[in-house]
Amino acid sequence: MTAARHTTVGIIGAGPAGLLLARLLHQAGIDCLVLEHRDRAYVEQRQRAGILEQGTVDVLRACGAGERMDREGLVHDGIELRYDRRAHRLDFPALTGGRRVTVYAQTEVVKDLIALQLASGPSLLFGAQAVAVEGADTSRPRIRYRHAGRERTLTCDYVIGCDGFHGVTRSAVPEGERRTYERSYPYSWLGVLAEVPPSSDELIYAHSERGFALFSMRTPTVSRLYLQVPNGTDPADWPDDRIWEELEARAALDTPWKPARGPLTAKSVLPMRSAVTEPMRYGRILLAGDAAHIVPPTGAKGLNLAVADVTVLARALTHLHHTGSTELLDAYSDTCLRRVWRAEHFSYFMTTTLHTDAHQTPFETRLQLSQLDRIATSPHAAAELAENYTGLPLE
Incomplete structure (x- = not known):
């Protein structure tokens, strides 16, 4: 019934x-x-x-x-873009009239x-x-x-x-x-939770020839970290030391910098x-x-x-x-x-600006770097990114 x-x-x-x-x-x-x-x-x-x-x-x-x-x-109040071993911070309130x-x-x-x-x-x-x-x-x-x-x-x-x-x-x-x-993308994210304070006060989005990396957080004592990996990746193929080494390499700067390391408590792969x-x-x-x-x-x-x-x-x-x-x-x-x-x-x-496709040419990589340079040097380009990231007003 x-x-x-x-x-x-x-x-x-x-x-x-x-x-x-x-x-x-x-x-x-x-x-x-x-x-x-x-x-x-x-x-x-x-x-x-x-x-x-x-x-x-x-x-x-x-x-x-x-x-x-x-x-x-x-x-x-912002995010940091890393590319070509350089870092550039976007100040959201200054670019958007106060949005965070x-x-x-x-x-x-x-x-x-x-x-x-x-x-x-x-x-x-x-x-x-x-x-x-x-x-x-x-x-x-x-x-x-x-x-x-x-x-x-x-x-x-x-x-x-x-x-x-x-x-x-x-x-x-x-x-x-x-x-x-x-649209499906030719890469995924390997996401991990780490019992360690974040390596930065704000999110770091890193472009490198090795692939994309993101340094985020859940709390002041727990970090959320991501690495670009090929589709079909098995998290078991990525031991902890390999993950930390790759995160460090992809976010490397010309000045000394190393992420804080700690035990990884969860690993998963997210298709894009x-x-x-x-x-x-x-x-x-x-x-x-x-x-x-x-x-x-x-x-x-x-x-x-x-x-x-x-x-x-x-x-x-x-x-x-x-x-x-x-x-x-x-x-x-x-x-x-x-x-x-x-x-x-x-x-x-x-996604397409920060990730490197395994099949892309050096020409395409240079285009990505040129776009990131424009964001770093043009207030208009930076404001466009900041306005979209912090969210457009509801209609």
Whole structure:
């Protein structure tokens, strides 16, 4: 026997997009329910991005999820570019009129939003596997899901897919009604966590003929580090000493510099790809976050794009709730896609400028160095990078 219930907005996926949307709708008095396939422990341990744009920070504060972020997050006023054994710092506030970024891991954002949701609503079901979304072109779409050993049905006024690129929501849009633009890159990232204080107060993005390296952090005592590696790399082929030696070589300067070393507690390989699905709405189904777009992590845009999507979406659903007008909801896809493609281009630019393809020519390497030199010497080029990195204002 199938149990059924109804909600105004059914949200599939309890990542940051789904949880933040639920929080914003709850504040606006709009009924919703979040379905998450995994259990709470799994969701709170998923390692993802760690750089929050100024706009993301502002939204989290406004919805009541900013207290721990403000206490524990690391506010950064810039990044350092290293190339050709030189270093150049970009001063974000000076270049953008005061905008900054905050280092605060996505796992911590998720923990904060889950705690808020369980304390004061709206409803959140863990272990609820969405198996199908049906009736997208009707006035009452439905989500079929399994929970506590039973198959159930949730009818909704709207279904929001925050369940990733391979989720059931995106696949519920007929193939003839959607188009996906994709690009895969010929390299991946080997990411490691190190129990050692960061080697720099701010992130270091390093270009070298050996490949790209990124020096980041999670906390004042834990470093997050990345190396460009070939696709298909097995982390087991990279012992700790090899990783530290390669990080040091790729970030080398003409002046003495060595990264602080410590024990590595986690290693994983992250493929690099870009994808955009258009439109982000079909009937009563709307896509947000990774369900609609994926960016390589070089530009730190994945989580921030998801936050921008659901901020626009919450505003549109709130407008509908108060006025009965679908004007903002009808514009949702076009509004978000303008920002999505800007972020896709920035992520592509950062990725292709800082990484060295195994097959690229010396001519192409010189072009990369020329572009990095322009950023270092042109206030206009530096401001363009800084404005995109800290986040464009929400529409």
